[in-house]
Amino acid sequence: MTQWFDERYITRGEHQEIVAYYRKLVAQLHRKVSDLRTQVDAQAAHIGAAQPVNEVEAVGSPADTAADVGGGNVIRVDFRRLR
Numbered sequence: 492m493t494q495w496f497d498e499r500y501i502t503r504g505e506h507q508e509i510v511a512y513y514r515k516l517v518a519q520l521h522r523k524v525s526d527l528r529t530q531v532d533a534q535a536a537h538i539g540a541a542q543p544v545n546e547v548e549a550v551g552s553p554a555d556t557a558a559d560v561g562g563g564n565v566i567r568v569d570f571r572r573l574r
Contacts, residue, residue: 501509
C-alpha cells in the first residue's frame with residue numbers, strides 16, 4: 492500500500508511548484524491573447540471593416556433563434572454536415 496501511495500501522490504511542495512508554473516503559463520498566454528486581440532482590433536479599425544472581428548454569426552433557422560431569445564446565454568452549435 493505504501494508503494495502504491497508513493498507512486499500516485501506528490502508532496503505539497505511539488506504541487507505548489509506545478510501550480511506556480513501553470514499560473515505563469517496562463518498569465519503569459521492571457522497577455523499574448525490580449526495583445527493579439529488589440530492588434531486585430533487595430534487592423535479592423537484601420538481597414539474600416541463593417542462588422543467587429545469578434546462578432547459571432549448565428550447558425551440555424553429563424554425559428555431556432557426566435558426560441559433562444561429568452562434563453563439567456565445559451566449557444567447552439569450545429570454539427571451536422573452541410574451537403
